[in-house]
Amino acid sequence: MSIFMPILIGLIAVSLMSLIPEPHRRRVNAVVVAGAGAAYLSGGGLGHWEFVLPVVMSYVAYRGLESWTFIGIGWLLHTAWDVLHHLKGSPILPFAEHSSFGCAICDPVIALWCFAGGPSIIGWARTRLSRRPVVPIGAPSGQPE
Template identity: 70%
Template sequence: MNYVWPILVGVVYCLLMCLIREPHRRRFNAIMVGGAGAAYLSGGGFGAWELPVVAVMTYVAYRGLESWTFIGIGWLIHTAWDLAHHLKGNPILPFQHDSSLGCAICDPVIALWCFRGGPSLITFVRGRLRPRRTADQPPHDAAAPC
């Protein structure tokens, strides 16, 4: 379950983001990835090396204001930084040993969604739940034959 929960968190994040309309959704996600870049600043185990990562993530987040691709790149950079912190034994949540590993599993789920352009998953799910007509079935509103 340590590997399943982070995936579910990523999917729920993407679903919740779909409640925000475009172009605000993209801009909000750019801010989120910028914040994720600073997540390790207060207790990061890499000392001064935390600062260049924050600078890179700030640039990527800025570019993400106009590009879903940059937001996805930002989540993948954060994934790499999560893995580094997990391997060093300095988790994002000090009271949860595997929190950086969980974040490293969750972030690529979000990145994949971003690389697809942050589409509305709610619309996608609604389209999948509608019954499909076959070619030989008339539409529901067609007049019945006499």
């Protein structure tokens, strides 16, 4: 499996999340990471241990309602669970053998964005790609009068 696609999926995910204005963006991400904690429940690949991650992720997501750092920690916890499932042979998508491996690559991309404070990627791209220089009010424009 190519590592390019999971990275691209992670970048698409953070770009779409960037469309949500703050302060809602952080809270929506806390809910999403809580849901990610229950992603493996139907597979049961780790037996009764499958109930550990949803409990831990519920706490982390609750703390994530007010902290991007906790949301990032949640994505890294999910990454660890992805690796366990990949090694155990019970993928997150039963019909896609390497889906847990892909998820283990995608999740840290999202976690890094969260550790950066969940900034608007769209806003960042707009300022970086803008061709017009920003001139402070009252500064000379450089054009003769």
